[in-house]
Amino acid sequence: MELTKKLLEIQTILRTVESTDPGQDKKVSPLQLPSIVVIGSQSSGKSSVLEAIVGQEFLPKGTNMVTRRPIELTLVNTPDSDEEYGEFPQLGLDRIRDFKQIQRTLHDLNMSVPESECVSDKPVELRIYSPHVPDLRLVDLPGYIQVVNRKQPPVLRQKIRDLCEGYLKQPNIILAVCAADVDLANSEALKASRRNDPLGMRTIGVITKVDMAEPDMAVHMLTQNEYPLHLGYIGVVCKPVREKAGKSSHEIVLSEAQYFQRHAEFRQPEVQVGVGTLRRKLVRVLEDSMRRSMSTLVDAVRSELEETKYQIKVQYNDERVSPESYMAESLDTLKQRFKAFQQQFGKPQLRSEVQKWLESRVMDVCAELYWSDPEIKQLSNQWDEDDDAFWDHRLSQASALLTKSGVGRWTTQMVVNLLMDSVASMVDGEPFAHHPETRNAVLNFSHEILRSKYHSTVDQVENTIKPFKYEVEVEPHEWKKALRRSSSLIDNEMRLCRQSLAEIRSSTPKKQLQQAMQFVRSAEKSGVDPVGQASDNDAVAPADEFGYAQFSPRLVRRAQQALMIQDRLTILHMRRKALNSSACASMDNKRFCPEVFLDVVAEKLAYNAVLFINFELLHDFFFQFPRELDSNLYYGKTLEQTREFACQNPRVGKQLALLERRAKLELVMGRLRELVRQQTAAEEQATPLRSVRRGGPGFRPFNEF
Ligand SMILES: Nc1nc2c(ncn2[C@@H]2O[C@H](COP(=O)(O)OP(=O)(O)OP(=O)(O)O)[C@@H](O)[C@H]2O)c(=O)[nH]1
Numbered sequence: 274m275e276l277t278k279k280l281l282e283i284q285t286i287l288r289t290v291e292s293t294d295p296g297q298d299k300k301v302s303p304l305q306l307p308s309i310v311v312i313g314s315q316s317s318g319k320s321s322v323l324e325a326i327v328g329q330e331f332l333p334k335g336t337n338m339v340t341r342r343p344i345e346l347t348l349v350n351t352p353d354s355d356e357e358y359g360e361f362p363q364l365g366l367d368r369i370r371d372f373k374q375i376q377r378t379l380h381d382l383n384m385s386v387p388e389s390e391c392v393s394d395k396p397v398e399l400r401i402y403s404p405h406v407p408d409l410r411l412v413d414l415p416g417y418i419q420v421v422n423r424k425q426p427p428v429l430r431q432k433i434r435d436l437c438e439g440y441l442k443q444p445n446i447i448l449a450v451c452a453a454d455v456d457l458a459n460s461e462a463l464k465a466s467r468r469n470d471p472l473g474m475r476t477i478g479v480i481t482k483v484d485m486a487e488p489d490m491a492v493h494m495l496t497q498n499e500y501p502l503h504l505g506y507i508g509v510v511c512k513p514v515r516e517k518a519g520k521s522s523h524e525i526v527l528s529e530a531q532y533f534q535r536h537a538e539f540r541q542p543e544v545q546v547g548v549g550t551l552r553r554k555l556v557r558v559l560e561d562s563m564r565r566s567m568s569t570l571v572d573a574v575r576s577e578l579e580e581t582k583y584q585i586k587v588q589y590n591d592e593r594v595s596p597e598s599y600m601a602e603s604l605d606t607l608k609q610r611f612k613a614f615q616q617q618f619g620k621p622q623l624r625s626e627v628q629k630w631l632e633s634r635v636m637d638v639c640a641e642l643y644w645s646d647p648e649i650k651q652l653s654n655q656w657d658e659d660d661d662a663f664w665d666h667r668l669s670q671a672s673a674l675l676t677k678s679g680v681g682r683w684t685t686q687m688v689v690n691l692l693m694d695s696v697a698s699m700v701d702g703e704p705f706a707h708h709p710e711t712r713n714a715v716l717n718f719s720h721e722i723l724r725s726k727y728h729s730t731v732d733q734v735e736n737t738i739k740p741f742k743y744e745v746e747v748e749p750h751e752w753k754k755a756l757r758r759s760s761s762l763i764d765n766e767m768r769l770c771r772q773s774l775a776e777i778r779s780s781t782p783k784k785q786l787q788q789a790m791q792f793v794r795s796a797e798k799s800g801v802d803p804v805g806q807a808s809d810n811d812a813v814a815p816a817d818e819f820g821y822a823q824f825s826p827r828l829v830r831r832a833q834q835a836l837m838i839q840d841r842l843t844i845l846h847m848r849r850k851a852l853n854s855s856a857c858a859s860m861d862n863k864r865f866c867p868e869v870f871l872d873v874v875a876e877k878l879a880y881n882a883v884l885f886i887n888f889e890l891l892h893d894f895f896f897q898f899p900r901e902l903d904s905n906l907y908y909g910k911t912l913e914q915t916r917e918f919a920c921q922n923p924r925v926g927k928q929l930a931l932l933e934r935r936a937k938l939e940l941v942m943g944r945l946r947e948l949v950r951q952q953t954a955a956e957e958q959a960t961p962l963r964s965v966r967r968g969g970p971g972f973r974p975f976n977e978f
Contacts (some may be wrong), residue, residue, distance in 0.1 A: 277556065278408040279948055280306050280563045281347060283570075283941050288398075290577070290937050303573035307562040308345070308410040309555055310440045313450030313462045315416035318481030321511035322450060323413055325529075325548040326555070328405050331359065331372045332413070333380035341386040343396040343440065344379065344413040348406040357403035375399070391429045394436050407556045411448075412440055417461035434465070441469035444566045446558055447476040453486035453494060453508070463500055475562070477554060478506035483546065484514040488538040495544050504558060508539070508546040564952070571945050578938040581931055589928050596912070596919035596929060603704045603918075604907055607715070608899055610699040615895050618695070623891060624883045626691060627684050631875035632762055634675060634683075639868055642671045644844045652865055653847040664864040671867055675874055676742045681734035684882045685890065689723045692894060707922040711906060718901040719894075726890045733885040738878050747873050752860040755872040756852060763849050763868065770842045777835045781828065789824045789832035 287304045313319045320332040320340070327348065333339040358368045359375040369375050379397065386393040392415050414437050418430040441447055447470055449462035457463060466476040478500070483491045495506045510529040518525045533539045533546045545554070585591060643649055652664060696719045700712040778786065796802070824832070848868065851857060857866040864870075910918075920926035 275408070276948065276952070277560045277563055278350065279944065280567070281349070281408055281410055283944055284410065285347070286937050286941055287574075290934055290941075303569065304577060306410070306570060307444040307446055307559065307566055308412050308440075309446045309448050309559060310412045310414065310437075311448045311450060312414055312437050312441070312465055313416055313481075314452075314455070314460070315418060317416065317450045317452045317455070317462065318509075318511060319413060319416060319450045322448075322479055322481060322509060322548075322551070323411060325509065325511045326406070326409070326411075326552055327401055328403070329357065329372045329401070331375045331379070331401070333376055333383055335380075338391070338415070339380060339383055340413060340415045341383045341391065342393045342415075343436070345396045345398050346411045346413060347398075347400045348409040348411070349400060349402045350406055350408045351402050351404050354402075354404060357401070357405070360400045360402070361398065362400065363398050392432050392436055394439065407552055409555055409559060412445075414440060417465070437465060438469070441465060443475075444562055444569075445475070446555075446562055448479055448555075449476050449502075450479045450481055451494075452482045453480050453484075453491050454482055457494060457497070457500055460500075466502075467500075473500075473502040473504075475504070475558075476502050477504045477551075477558065478502050479551065480506055480508045481511060483508040484510045484512075484532055488536040492538045492541070492544055495546070504554070505545055507551045507554060508533075508544070509548050509551060511548070567945070567949065567952070571942075571949065574938055574942050574945060578935065578942060581935045581938060585928075585931050585935060589931070592928070594919075594925060594928055594932065596916040599919040599922070599925050599929075600907070600910070600915050603708070603711075604902060606704065607699060607902065611696075611898055611902075614695050614699065618891075620883060620887050623688065623887055624879060626688065627883050627886070628875065628879040630684065630687050631675070631680070631879050632758070632872065634678070635759075635868070635871045635875050636762060636766060638671050638674045638871060640841075642667060642674070643867055644841065644848070649844055650847065653844075653851045661864060668864050668867055668870060671871055672745060672874055673742065675871060676738060676878065679735075680738055680878050680882060681731040684879075685727060685730045685734060685886060688886050688890060689727065692723060692891075693719060696898075704922055708918060711918065714905055715902070718905050719898065722894055722897045722901065723890065726893050730886055730889040733889055734882045737881040737885055741874060741877055741881075745870075745874050745877065747860045747863070747870070749860065751873050751876065752863075752869065755869045755876060756857060756866075758876075759868040759872040760849065760852050762872070763845055763852065767842060767845045767849070770838050770845065774835060774838045774842070777831055777838075781831055785824075785828060786832060786835065789828045790836055792824055793829060793832045793836055 284306045287306075290304060311319050311323060315338075320334070323346070324330050324332055327346075332344075356370070357372075358370045359372070360367050360369065361378060364378075366378065369378070379399070382397045396412070415433050417433055417437070447462075447466045449460070449466045451457055451460040451462055463478070466473070470476050480491065480494050486494070491508055495508050510532050514527045514529075514532045515524045516527055516532075516535070517523070527535060529547060538544075539546050643652070651660070693716070696716060700715050705712045705715075852866060852868065856862045857869055860870070916929070919929055
C-alpha cells in the first residue's frame with residue numbers, strides 16, 4: 274500500500290496549508306502527521322545516526338553549535354531511479370546531487386541564526402530522494418546542553434529545551450539518542466522523552482557509539498529495565514571501528530556489521546543492534562503511527578475544509594476568482610476607463626482646451642501691454658488718428674507675443690499634462706491603489722508614448738502657425754465671433770476681480786482697510802513706499818504725529834492689492850464699454866480693439882494647433898495605450914507574477930488563499946478517502962472475520978470519511 278509514502282505526499286501538501294486558527298502551533302497542528310523527532314545531548318551522535326539512515330554525509334559538522342534550527346527531513350524512496358538528490362523547497366532549490374552542497378546549504382541556514390539568538394524555531398525543510406532510503410520523516414533538533422559554560426549559558430539550555438519540547442508532543446515518535454559512553458541516568462534525551470511520553474509508548478531508544486563501551490556493558494544498556502521503553506533500545510555504531518586483531522598489536526578496521534558479528538554478546542535474540550534494524554523499526558513504527566493517526570487526520574481535514582468553505586461563503590459569497598481573472602478584470606477596468614476618456618475627449622474637447630489656454634494667454638498679453646498702460650484711457654475713449662501708428666505697433670507687438678511665445682511647445686505640453694493627469698486619475702483608487710508598481714508602469718509607458726511624439730508635434734504645430742507670426746487675415750464673421758468671446762472674457766475677468774476684492778474685504782475690517790487704502794494712495798502720490806512706512810507690529814497702531822495711522826505690512830499689502838484690483842476693474846469696465854461701442858463692431862478699428870483681434874489670432878492658432886496635436890499626438894496615444902497596456906502588464910507574465918499581482922490586493926489575496934486552501938484540502942480529502950478505502954479492503958482481506966465486527970464499537974464505515 275505504501276501507506277507512509279502516500280501519507281508523506283499528503284503531508285507535503287498539508288504543510289503548505291496554513292491553519293485557519295492563527296494561534297495554532299504548526300508543529301502540533303491537527304493537520305500534521307507523525308514525524309520521528311531526533312533528540313539527544315550535544316555530540317551524542319544524532320547526526321551520525323541520521324546520516325547512517327540516509328547513507329550520505331550531508332549534515333553540518335563543527336564544534337560551534339552547528340544545529341541551530343530544526344531540520345525537517347523527508348526521505349522519499351525512489352525505487353525506479355538511480356538518482357540521489359536533495360531539495361530545499363523553501364529556497365526553491367531543486368535536485369542538488371552534490372551532498373557536500375547540501376551540507377554547505379544546511380550549514381549556512383543554521384549559521385543565519387544570529388549568535389545572540391543561539392537557536393531558532395524556524396525549521397529548515399529538506400527532502401532527500403534516493404532508491405536507498407526508506408520513506409520517512411525525521412526532525413533533527415539542536416542537541417541538549419549538558420554542562421553550561423560561558424559560551425553556552427543557562428538561557429540557551431532552556432531555549433533548546435523549549436524548542437525540542439514543541440516537537441515532542443503527540444503523535445510524534447521520539448528517537449532518544451544516548452551515547453553508550455554516558456550513563457543512561459544522565460541522558461537528557463530520556464528525561465525529555467519521559468516528560469512527554471511518560472509510559473514510553475512512542476519512544477525508541479538509540480544507543481550510539483556502542484563500540485566505546487565494553488560489549489557486556491552495551492548489552493546491559495540495551496536490555497535494562499530501569500528506563501523501559503515499549504519500542505525498545507537499538508544499539509548502533511556509525512563509525513568504522515579500529516580493533517586489535519587477536520593478540521597481535523595489529524589493528525583492523527571493522528564496519529558496524531563486522532563489529533556486531535565479532536562480539537557474540539550482541540547475537541542474543543533480545544538484543545537489537547545495527548542501523549539496518551533501526552531503519553526497519555523506524556519504517557514500521559512510523560507506518561503504524563501514521564495508520565493510527567489517519568482517522569484523526571481525516572477529521573481534522575474535514576473540519577478545516579468545512580471551516581474554509583464556510584469562510585468562502587460568508588466572506589466572499591462563494592464568488593470565484595483566480596489570479597488570472599483578477600488581473601484580466603483589473604486591466605479591463607483600466608481599458609474601459611480609458612475608452613470612456615477617449616470617447617469624451619475628441620477633437621472638439623481638445624480644441625476647447627487649447628483655446629481656453631490660448632485665451633488665458635490673450636488676457637495675460639492684454640494685461641501686460643494694454644491694461645497696465647496709463648495710455649489705455651485714451652485708447653478706450655478718445656481715438657485720435659494721430660495715434661494710429663502707435664497703437665498699430667502695439668497691436669503687432671501683442672500679436673507677436675502670442676504667436677511667437679512658443680505656441681507649439683506650450684499647447685503640446687498642455688495637452689500632454691492633461692493626458693497624463695487623466696491617466697493618473699484612471700489608475701487612482703480601486704483596484705490600482707493596491708498595485709503601486711502597476712500604476713507606475715502605466716504612467717511610465719504613457720509618458721513614454723507621449724514623449725516619443727512630443728518633439729514632432731511641437732515642430733508641426735510651430736510650422737503650421739508660422740504664417741500667423743507675420744500676418745493675420747480676419748474675416749468679418751471671425752471678428753464678430755471674437756467680439757462676443759472677448760466681451761465674455763472681459764466679463765469673466767471682471768467677475769474674478771470682484772471675487773478677489775470681496776475676499777479681501779471679508780477678511781479685513783472695513784474701516785481699517787479703507788484707512789489703509791487711503792494711506793497707500795497718499796504714500797504713492799508722495800512717491801513713498803507704503804510698505805516701508807508700515808509699522809512693525811501686526812496690529813494697527815494709533816495715529817502718528819502726522820495724523821496717519823500706522824499699518825501693519827500685511828494690511829498695507831492687502832490695501833495695495835485691493836487698490837490694484839479696483840483700478841483693474843475700472844479699466845475692464847472701460848474696455849467692456851469700448852468693445853460694446855460701434856468702433857469695435859468692425860475689424861477696421863482693430864488697433865483700438867486689441868482684445869478682439871487677439872482673440873481672432875488665438876482662435877486661428879488653436880484651430881491649427883489642434884489639427885496637428887490631434888493627428889500627431891492624440892491619435893497615436895489612443896492607439897498605443899491599450900497595446901502597451903497588454904504588452905507591459907498582461908502578456909508574458911508568469912503564473913507567479915500574476916499571483917503576486919493579485920495578492921497585492923489584500924481582499925483578493927485573502928480570497929485566493931482561502932480558495933487555494935479549499936482546493937488543497939479537497940485534494941487531500943480525496944486522497945485520504947482512497948487510502949482509507951484501500952486500508953479497509955486490505956484489513957478485511959487479512960482478517961475476513963473482522964467484517965463480523967462491522968457496526969461494533971470503534972468501527973467507522975468508509976462512507977463516513
Ligand atoms: N567511536 C564512535 N564515534 C562516533 C560514533 N558515532 C558518532 N561518533 C562521533 O561522535 C562525535 C559526535 O557525533 P555527531 O554525530 O556529530 O553528534 P551530534 O549529536 O550530532 O552532535 P551535535 O550536532 O554537536 O549535537 C563525532 O566525532 C562522531 O564522529 C560511533 O558510533 N562510534
